Amino acid sequence: MSKILMKGNEAIAEAAIQAGCRYFFGYPITPQNQIPEYMSRRLPQVGGCFLQAESEVAAINMVYGAGGAGARAMTSSSSPGISLKQEGISYIAGAQVPCVIVNMMRGGPGLGSIQPSQSDYYQATRGGGHGDYRCVVLAPSTVQEAVDMMAEGFDIADQYRIPVILCGDGMLGQMMEPVEMGRYTPRKLPEKTWATTGMGSRKTPNIINSLYIDAAILEQKNAELAAIYDEISANETKWESYRMEDADYMVVAYGTTARIAKSAITKIRAEYGIKVGLLRPMTLWPFPSAAIAEAAAKVKAVLTVEMSTGQMVDDVRLAIAGSKPVEFLGRSGGMIPAPREIIDKLVEMAGGKA
Amino acid sequence: MAVVFKKSPVLADVPLHYCPGCTHGIVHRLIAESIEELGVADRAIGIAPVGCAVFAYNYFNCDMQQAAHGRAPAVGTAIKRVHPDSIVFAYQGDGDLASIGAAEIVHAAARDEKITVIFINNAVYGMTHGQMAPTSLPGQVTTTSPYGRDVNHCGYPIRVCEMLCTLEGNQYMERVAVNNVKNVLAAKKAIKKAFQRQVEGKGFSLVEVLSTCPTNWGMSPQEALKWVDEKMIPYYPLGCYKGGDK
Incomplete structure (x- = not known):
């Protein structure tokens, strides 16, 4: 495939589509607006669905729904919007729903600025929302790397049933660089037999849930998640x-x-x-x-x-x-x-x- | 021996955790029967709320997702978009739908999402021990309105059907109650219609069910059923607010 000149945000969006992402839910915020705008043009062309949500809160919960239903789904936002999504990300982590979240970081705290920043590092790497969980956090430094990481990000999300955050910044999102799509070789992934698709001929219901009211059972769940996080640490650390x-x-x-x-x-x-x-x-x-x-x-x-x-x-x-x-x-x-x-x-x- | 009643196979064979006199169980049954009668259990996907009905994901024999407080319409929106042939229903309480999830329900209804929302209005936050809900009646004593709901201090209760029925689109909205046999039969009709419309590919449907919470109302089950008639229905009139086509 030949190289094309693309803006970071648009390249990320195209890479997601090429990785099989067909559902995008988002809410406008600078400096990531080219992602939803691109998705709103492209997704209908490939039989996908772009939906502008009423808020970041709704958008991340739509991702939870779509990911839980077995689809490759994503959202994108920038720092204040990512803060709003944290509750949903916690539920996604607890219910082990795969998805990809792009954060084009801007200055903060509060409304902050719209210029590039890396001040959401703590939030991204410590879970971000409530509870004992992690997200895989990918940090590209070029548009090409962002493209490659988007493709791999969806695979990592599906393989480990974990939310993956692509952490860029306003600069990466706004710059144009030559990129080549499709460099990443997809992994072999298990079928999503756990997804809410409707039971069809299946005998038992699939339930996507993060509530474990019995403390002993939740502790067991926490241990299961911790074991997955250990496995990810062993297999997916990159530098x-x-x-x-x-x-x-x-x-x-x-x-x-x-x-x-x-x-x-x-x-x-x-x-x-x-x-x-x-x-x-x-x-x-x-x-x-x-x-x-x-x-x-x-x-x-x-x-x-x-x-x-x-x-x-x-x-x-x-x-x-x-x-x-x-x-x-x-x-x-x-x-x-x-x-x-x-x-x-x-x-x-x-x-x-x- | 003649069988006069059989539990719907769409209800799981497990004991419900609801308090004595609570009408969640009746509404669960009406939903299960509607799904069964329409023959869509194999493609039904339900959304359980936060609140007393959170364990709904254990009570229905169909795929279920549990949603964060208020977010069921957003979750349902996405599931329906991913699986357009599925029959998606969200089960929400009044704090969930009319307070923390007010934006989600308004916009799911405005988009005319082809999902069915069953809205339980019992005028109180049940699971958290009876705090004032957006639907608590003027003067109603709750654990956070110990002197009675003062409308000058916190406004009037929200009439959800009346509010949503101003939206453009093909939505269906009806308010029912389940405090006597006649009302239960009417509620069944409305709930089945809400699902039927989704099966036919029509738009958003919402059935608001005036429900009881004897535990947090501090009443016997019988008193609670009476309170629905005497206090709730006058403020929340029963009937179809939108989509009254056959």
């Missing part, structure tokens, strides 16, 4: 290692920030001769803790860069467990770190020279 072979300093950054960090690394190596590498989590949950710990053992210090006031840095510190200094550089509110800021911080960490 990219960039110029780490000879690195004395490691930057940990994801998404858009990781791209900026790569530019900074190229420049700092050329201008100062300081050997810096990047470890880029591609899954925010499961978090590549082991890879970070292993890489940290070989460097003098670690710098975490985020578009927040410091969220992922907690996980980096947990992974490294105090064995190396961990510094933090963050921009927030919709401000984007410039390569120069990252370079200056690294130069300072290196004592002004290589």
Whole structure:
């Protein structure tokens, strides 16, 4: 398949359709509006259904209904809208309904801004809603990667019966890049024998539910979910290692920030001769803790860069467990770190020279 | 021996957890009988609410999804869109439908979703121990209106059928009660009609059922049935509000 130039949000929408997603439920919010707009054009062409919900709350519950009924379903939103969806995501996690949720993060808290941000890291990686659960959180740094991850995201959701969140930011959603669809090879997945399709000739009803009123039974359910989360951690953790072979300093950054960090690394190596590498989590949950710990053992210090006031840095510190200094550089509110800021911080960490 | 009554096979063979004198059981039976008589049990998908009827997913012999409080119409919307040939019904209480889920019911009705909503109005939050509902009557004493519902403080109870029947579309809305044999028979007719219309591919249907909650009303079952006649029906008149075609 040849490459085409697409805007991030539209590429994500097309990738979802190509992954077999036929149901989209959403509510307008900037900076992700091109996803529902694209879906409203494309889904009717492929026999799917786009429905603009009355609210984010309704949209996520429609996803719960459609996913529970066995369809590949998704919603997309941006930070304040994702907050509204949290109750539904908790039910989806509890009832083990597969689905994909896109969050094109913007500055917060509250109404915040509409510019790019990574300040929903805690919310995405800690469950987000009430209860003891996780979502798989994918963090693309290019439009191509977003396309590939959408396809794999639906497979991960179906394989483990778990909500998958694709965490981008306003920048990724709005930028245009050449992309190729269909690079991902679909997994072999079990049939959805649990879905509410109507009993037909089946003898027992299928029930999609997250209520376990008996504490002992709910604890058992929590343990079942925890076991699935362990399996996902073992199988689905992904990261990219960039110029780490000879690195004395490691930057940990994801998404858009990781791209900026790569530019900074190229420049700092050329201008100062300081050997810096990047470890880029591609899954925010499961978090590549082991890879970070292993890489940290070989460097003098670690710098975490985020578009927040410091969220992922907690996980980096947990992974490294105090064995190396961990510094933090963050921009927030919709401000984007410039390569120069990252370079200056690294130069300072290196004592002004290589 | 002649069989004079047989439980519908669409009702699961399990004991219901409802309090003595509560009419949820009657409404469950009317739904099950309607589904059975229309021969659609194999393609019925129900939505259980949050509230006393949450365990409805154990009581009907058909596929079920449990929905978050108020969200049953949104969940039902999607299930029906995924399986257009299924018969989707949502079972909701008054707090669920008329308070926290007010947006969802209005918009499902406005979109004329081809689903059937059975709306239990018992003028109180049952499962959480009898707090004031959006349908609690003026002056009604509840655990959160201990001096009686003061309409100057928290407004008047919402008449859902009257409110929704202003919407454009092919909807069917009727209010019934289940406090005596005559009313139960009329309720059965309305509930079956609501399902029948969905089978025929017609639009949204909602049957509001004036129901009892003797436990939280602090009444005997008999007193509760009487209270429906004396207090509820005057404020919530029975009858068809929209879609009165045959």
